[in-house]
Amino acid sequence: MIPTGLRRIFDSLGRCAVLFSGGHDSEVLLRVAVNTLGPDMVISLTAASPFLAGFYTDVVRAVTEELGLEPVIAGTPLLEDPSITANDERRCYFCKKTIYRVLKSEARSRNFGFVMDGTNLDDLGAERPGLAAALEESIIHPFVQAGMGRRDITELGRALGTSEEGRPSDSCLATRIPPGTLITRGLLGLVEEMEAPLRPLVSGRFRVRAYPGILAVEYCEADREAVEKNTGKLRSIAGGAGLSIELRKQVD
Numbered sequence: 001m002i003p004t005g006l007r008r009i010f011d012s013l014g015r016c017a018v019l020f021s022g023g024h025d026s027e028v029l030l031r032v033a034v035n036t037l038g039p040d041m042v043i044s045l046t047a048a049s050p051f052l053a054g055f056y057t058d059v060v061r062a063v064t065e066e067l068g069l070e071p072v073i074a075g076t077p078l079l080e081d082p083s084i085t086a087n088d089e090r091r092c093y094f095c096k097k098t099i100y101r102v103l104k105s106e107a108r109s110r111n112f113g114f115v116m117d118g119t120n121l122d123d124l125g126a127e128r129p130g131l132a133a134a135l136e137e138s139i140i141h142p143f144v145q146a147g148m149g150r151r152d153i154t155e156l157g158r159a160l161g162t163s164e165e166g167r168p169s170d171s172c173l174a175t176r177i178p179p180g181t182l183i184t185r186g187l188l189g190l191v192e193e194m195e196a197p198l199r200p201l202v203s204g205r206f207r208v209r210a211y212p213g214i215l216a217v218e219y220c221e222a223d224r225e226a227v228e229k230n231t232g233k234l235r236s237i238a239g240g241a242g243l244s245i246e247l248r249k250q251v252d
Contacts, residue, residue: 022056025118096130
């Protein structure tokens with residue numbers, strides 16, 4: 001079930017901490033770790049902040065309970081750092097740097113030396129400033145070391161009891177705010193409030209992006225009916241903040 005090369009990586013590391021955001025790839029990595037090493041040799045680390053939607057915190061708790069793990073959910077001071085809230089092209093780097101440092105400290109305090117995440121080969125071809133922070137903080141990428149891309153991970157995840165259905169590719173809430181626009185707790189909260197009614201229902205890529213005066217609801221054709229059924233609710237939430245909404249169907 002688990003590729004030999006991937007299993008060897010875990011066998012060589014022993015006790016390990018897995019960074020689990022509630023996303024699909026990091027869940028598969030966590031399941032591989034528990035399957036290979038056993039729950040006593042693994043901890044799940046999650047960075048709690050206004051950047052992470054509550055939907056994913058719920059996923060973290062549900063999955064770790066299923067796997068017999070006690071989730072470590074640590075607060076991170078992301079909104080206290082002006083290099084992050086300024087929201088320029090280096091935001092992701094500074095954000096990841098802070099998250100890695102906080103979670104590595106949590107791992108060390110529990111006597112776990114190796115910290116890993118779900119980065120895969122397909123991620124390496126994208127513009128991801130956070131990868132530089134991961135390198136500097138010695139975060140291990142087992143899927144990359146094993147030569148695995150997104151398709152390989154999806155296939156492995158199905159064998160291990162998870163799937164991407166109901167949890168399409170996603171990113172942190174800060175990505176909904178245009179570069180150069182100050183990131184605030186209020187703006188992040190508004191975006192999450194808008195996405196929350198749809199997040200358990202959508203099967204494709206879904207975002208609510210904040211622009212001056214409007215909140216753009218981006219969705220795939222597969223989720224058109226769910227979005228249309230909830231349009232009234234979305235308008236009400238946006239109207240409470242003095243904003244309008246714009247529905248934008250994306251190419252699937």
